[in-house]
Amino acid sequence: MPIRTSRFVAIAVASALANFAFSQAPASPHLARNLAAQCANCHGTNGKSVAEVPSLAGQPASLLVQKMKDYRDGKLPASIMHQLAKGYSDEQMALMADYFSRQPK
Amino acid sequence: MNTINRRDFAKSVGALSLVSAAGITGCASIGGAAKPKVVVVGGGYGGATAAKYIAMWSEGKIDVTLVERDAQFVSCPLSNLVLGGSKSIGDISVAYGGLAKYGVKQIKGEATGFDATKKTLSLADGTTLAYDRLILSPGIDFMLESLPGLASAAARNKVLAAWKAGPETVALRNQLVAMKDGGVYAIHIPKAPYRCPPGPYERACQVAWYFQQAKPKSKVIILDANEDVTSKKGLFTKAWNGQFKGLVEYRNNQEIQDVDANTNTLKMTFGEDFKADVLNVLPPMRAGNIATQNGLNNANNRWCQIDWLTYESTAVPNVHILGDALQIAPAMPKSGHMANQHGKVCAAAVVALLTGDVVNATPMVANTCYSFIDDKNVVHVSSVHRYDVAQKTMVTVAGAGGLSAEQNALEGVYANSWAKNIWADMLT
Incomplete structure (x- = not known):
């Protein structure tokens, strides 16, 4: 860690911003990763399933976004995804899909 | 323990996180090359997940130790099937040890208490573990x-x-x-x-x-x-x-x-x-003993209140709490699935706090809960939750989530698949 002072300042400033000024806080650089982590319970860590529910890892982002939108809009029948897909914005779906598309199959 | 003084100090200084963040960095700097230390107590749905994700997401920059008293993980979800007779206890048990490949050190032991000033955790065998951030996933104990x-x-x-x-x-x-x-x-x-x-x-x-x-x-x-x-x-x-x-x-x-x-x-x-x-x-039930015996149960003397951005206790700084022990947000169930999701939001925040990154200001969690009617047919309830800035808590996303239309065997397959994936997500 060569530049202690700047690291300290960065932490302090970021922490202050995150806690006291949400609207002006810089977005976490890990937003896509954090959003995608919600899917791992059923679809496996980083989208790599070890069971019957399909993997998301390495799937084309466009396909994943389309599926999520179709679930949300009731165009694709589902047991549970039609309910969960309604919880996310187009932007969030795009972030998650992009993240999974970059994960190894 | 010096928690009262510490808490009062925190209250008197408005910019708590500013101060505590500065304190940590200062210590790390003075200490030289030592990595920040995270100690996690409880290898269930919340704790094991947090330990794995901190190790994985920090890519070795944070030293992670998981303290767990049991030799193997036994899942509460699906355990009713052992009573019904369609599964054995072995079917719902997973050996610990799978997190070593991420660099998580695991200690088999019973955590008894912590010193919030010295930032050390005590185990029943007399061991003391130093931490920069302590994560407790203590589950529940009975009243x-x-x-x-x-x-x-x-x-x-x-x-x-x-x-x-x-x-x-x-x-x-x-x-x-x-x-x-x-x-x-x-x-x-x-x-x-x-x-x-x-x-x-x-x-x-x-x-x-x-x-x-x-x-x-x-x-x-x-x-x-x-x-x-x-x-x-x-x-x-x-x-x-x-x-x-x-x-x-x-x-x-x-x-x-x-x-x-x-x-x-x-x-x-x-x-x-x-x-x-x-x-x-x-x-x-109330929050697990280690939480209630150390002043963390500041909601009705029963459950633990946290900052939903970091899962840091509102009672004691640098101590984070996950899972069933929490004073839940509106419509948030005390479930294993939820604890796993808490673990990831907390992991992201702790990694950010200890590596000088930005804490996510818009965390989300989702819940999926399957219940078996018989050996094959299953019903679910689901929900999606987002952080609300004004209310400073998690709220459900309107229009999302719901129930099964009726019990069905397809969700029985998905429920078993869920178990395999979530156990892998936390333990391997």
């Missing part, structure tokens, strides 16, 4: 003071709770197997909040399913202290009035004063004593 008849271990070994999966699950299964045909199994449910809202009703279904095959003259009686079924009401009552008609009886507003373990009798607040051949009592 036994409210049921004097269950004060002794002998009483609790006879009138079982089996609300932590493991030996008690097997013991309750054995009681059911030993019960005569024509006997009564009764489960008493405490007032909400308690761990796993649909769990008692799923258990009633599983026992009924077993009786249907093995002891058809027997009965399941649900004695619920709540005014009504607290979760998946329509789906459960449909099963009780359908395939389990005549086998399951549901009674609401059944508050109890005490339990007589010698005679398997419930002392009811109103009405006559109730006796069962197999009596299963879920005592009222």
